[in-house]
Amino acid sequence: MFGKGILKGLGVTAKEAVSPRLTEKYPEEKPQLPERWRGGTFALDKEACISCGLCAMSCPNKVIRQKFEKDENNKKICTEFVMERQYCLFCGLCVEACPKGCLHLTQEFETAVYASADVPQDLLADNNMEQPLSKYGAKPPLPKPAPKPVAPASTSAESQAKGGEA
Ligand code: SF4
Numbered sequence: 578m579f580g581k582g583i584l585k586g587l588g589v590t591a592k593e594a595v596s597p598r599l600t601e602k603y604p605e606e607k608p609q610l611p612e613r614w615r616g617g618t619f620a621l622d623k624e625a626c627i628s629c630g631l632c633a634m635s636c637p638n639k640v641i642r643q644k645f646e647k648d649e650n651n652k653k654i655c656t657e658f659v660m661e662r663q664y665c666l667f668c669g670l671c672v673e674a675c676p677k678g679c680l681h682l683t684q685e686f687e688t689a690v691y692a693s694a695d696v697p698q699d700l701l702a703d704n705n706m707e708q709p710l711s712k713y714g715a716k717p718p719l720p721k722p723a724p725k726p727v728a729p730a731s732t733s734a735e736s737q738a739k740g741g742e743a
């Protein structure tokens with residue numbers, strides 16, 4: 578039949594026009610990333626960091642550049658904390674290794690820069706904590722200790738009965 582192909586094509590167009598939208602209007606609308614997104618930038622809660630260096634030790638690509646000094650109270654403090662993100666695998670091992678839960682991945686994803694020198698992140702100069710954080714590696718709250726079983730208090734009648742038996 579003449580025009581059968583056109584009618585078939587219009588049918589597909591009409592069906593798609595009323596079906597739910599599957600694509601996102603990026604960049605007009607920001608995409609909803611998974612809450613455990615890995616792949617953007619890092620953030621550091623500087624006050625919580627204990628300068629243990631476990632994050633750098635756990636990194637398979639030696640991405641984390643740290644320097645430590647002792648302060649006047651002989652306490653170890655971090656004087657350099659740079660993430661060389663150009664080498665990062667975004668494996669998340671550093672975040673998992675942090676005993677204080679103070680190193681985070683963020684939900685940032687538009688991380689393109691003009692100069693390669695701008696890729697490393699100096700987390701002491703800018704801790705980046707204002708960014709929405711990824712939940713990857715977030716430490717769950719410690720479980721509450723189970724309440725100790727309390728021995729039932731014996732009634733005065735029971736005590737008297739026991740006394741009488743003795
Ligand atoms: S995400 Fe992986 S590769 Fe990147 S800094 Fe952390 S441990 Fe290193």
Ligand code: SF4
Pocket residue numbers: 625626627628629630631632633674675676677678679680
């Ligand atoms: S593992 Fe955590 S507490 Fe230790 S130096 Fe790294 S960010 Fe700081």
